[in-house]
Amino acid sequence: QVQLVESGGGSVEAGGSLRLSCAASGATFSNHCMGWFRQAPGKEREGIAAIAPGGRYTYYADSVKGRFTISQDNAKNTLYLQMNSLKPDDTAIYYCAAESLPCSIAPLRPDYWGQGTQVTVSS
Secondary structure: OOEEEEEOOEEEEOOOOEEEEEEEEOOOOOOEEEEEEEEOOOOOOEEEEEEOOOOOOEEEOOOOOOOEEEEEEOOOOEEEEEEOOOOHHHOEEEEEEEEEOOOOOOOOOOOEEOOOEEEEEEO
8 A cells, every 4th residue: 555645845935945855655657647736725726846757857836836846755755846946826725646657747647646745834
């Protein structure tokens, strides 16, 4: 069974940075597409970044392109989301997600979800 556990959320001022981590157990990055979603209050959950098995291909939503970077450490079985130049509009619960093979990163259609971590950006 795949389990995903996020960490690294918190409160930051606009312009600041945070790095989210997602520890994956029961899944290998070679067998899953991985990604990050977020859900702001009153809004639908949106996919913001994804990475294909092997890490060669990535996807970013326009809203985060150029500011966020998705990466993975195969040795640690951990997925990351580096978030720079944060804006108040980035305030949301951030979820780690995985899709089993065959999978797509645009869009990612998760089979597994983490519990979420809160990110709050103040102006």
